[in-house]
Amino acid sequence: MAEQSFEAYRVSENAENNFDSAIIKRSINELTPSDVLIKVNYSSLNYKDALSASGNKGVTRKYPHTPGIDAAGVVVLSKSKNFEAGDEVIVTGYDLGMNTDGGFGQYISVPSDWVVPLPENLGLRESMMLGTAGLTAGLSVKKLIDAGLTPESGDILVTGATGGVGVLAIALLLKLGFSVTASTGKTSEIPFLEALGAQVIDRVELSEASSKALLREKWGGAIDVVGGETLVNILKQIKYGGSVAACGLVESPSIALTVLPFILRGVNLLGIDSVEIPLATKRSVWNKFSADWKIDNLEDLVTEISMAELSDKLKLLLAGKARGRYVLSMSS
Ligand SMILES: NC(=O)c1ccc[n+]([C@@H]2O[C@H](COP(=O)([O-])OP(=O)(O)OC[C@H]3O[C@@H](n4cnc5c(N)ncnc54)[C@H](OP(=O)(O)O)[C@@H]3O)[C@@H](O)[C@H]2O)c1
Numbered sequence: 001m002a003e004q005s006f007e008a009y010r011v012s013e014n015a016e017n018n019f020d021s022a023i024i025k026r027s028i029n030e031l032t033p034s035d036v037l038i039k040v041n042y043s044s045l046n047y048k049d050a051l052s053a054s055g056n057k058g059v060t061r062k063y064p065h066t067p068g069i070d071a072a073g074v075v076v077l078s079k080s081k082n083f084e085a086g087d088e089v090i091v092t093g094y095d096l097g098m099n100t101d102g103g104f105g106q107y108i109s110v111p112s113d114w115v116v117p118l119p120e121n122l123g124l125r126e127s128m129m130l131g132t133a134g135l136t137a138g139l140s141v142k143k144l145i146d147a148g149l150t151p152e153s154g155d156i157l158v159t160g161a162t163g164g165v166g167v168l169a170i171a172l173l174l175k176l177g178f179s180v181t182a183s184t185g186k187t188s189e190i191p192f193l194e195a196l197g198a199q200v201i202d203r204v205e206l207s208e209a210s211s212k213a214l215l216r217e218k219w220g221g222a223i224d225v226v227g228g229e230t231l232v233n234i235l236k237q238i239k240y241g242g243s244v245a246a247c248g249l250v251e252s253p254s255i256a257l258t259v260l261p262f263i264l265r266g267v268n269l270l271g272i273d274s275v276e277i278p279l280a281t282k283r284s285v286w287n288k289f290s291a292d293w294k295i296d297n298l299e300d301l302v303t304e305i306s307m308a309e310l311s312d313k314l315k316l317l318l319a320g321k322a323r324g325r326y327v328l329s330m331s332s
Contacts, residue, residue, distance in 0.1 A: 008105030019055035043103030044131035068103030080112030133164030153220030228252030
């Protein structure tokens, strides 16, 4: 087994400090040994993978490296009593794909406390159609509901609507009976978002700075992947007592605002982290996606790709031009 070779998408830093990628053969004994060796059947693409693959040292310190913060596959070897060969499992987040070789390789070796058993009634491919983006959308929806959001609260705004987190947040909210407004920069994708069942606004409406500390109340709640001026404007527009789940920074990690939305309207700013949350929390979200949160039209939101297509799709993601989710099949 230790001699077995496999394919991996490998990113390297060259002498000019640029980053190159190639699909190479690796040996299983080149992986850092850990508790569970997993044969990866599917991975998926997330914004963080695009950062890692482009040499962002805030995500990945050392190269050569195999990105891929998501993986779903079958246990091959286990030193943990919690898993045995043949178990179907999901791994997302923690250090996978950051400084631990990730799901863009056909094998991963990870600590057992990163591993979630695949729930019954959820397929390996389906789990990666959701991936970290789905987990993040699910955590956001759960936190909003826990903070009191109901379909009667009013329209829920979702930013970065055509992105991975965005489309899954829209699909889940609609399934749960919420009315959703999708904010997008892609005019060409308005029919796609409308067909899902969302109303659509141009993201420019949210990105222009306003000198006012509060704006007209519009949204019962929001899921924001954009940050920056967009998040500031959203907080100024949330209805009394409403909440915003902040999970991304594609525009900017910085926000500059007054405390007035919080102290005059009781608005809640909820932080979402899908990476370091306890395994039990991840497991409970995966279980929900296999049951009452099962998304029926998932296939419409996903494009399946092979390793040979990774570089092009990661560039699209980095440029904010991708639509929906990309699931990476290791067999195609
Ligand atoms: N907190 C967590 O645990 C967690 C987990 C997953 C992801 N994230 C973060 O969430 C964000 C989205 O991730 P993702 O995987 O969904 O990425 P993605 O698939 O690339 O989607 C991002 C979307 O944001 C919009 N966008 C891009 N650039 C923008 C800009 N300058 N201003 C406003 N909107 C812009 C685009 O949608 P439109 O064209 O439709 O506007 C784009 O498709 C990232 O910042 C990522 O790091 C956080």
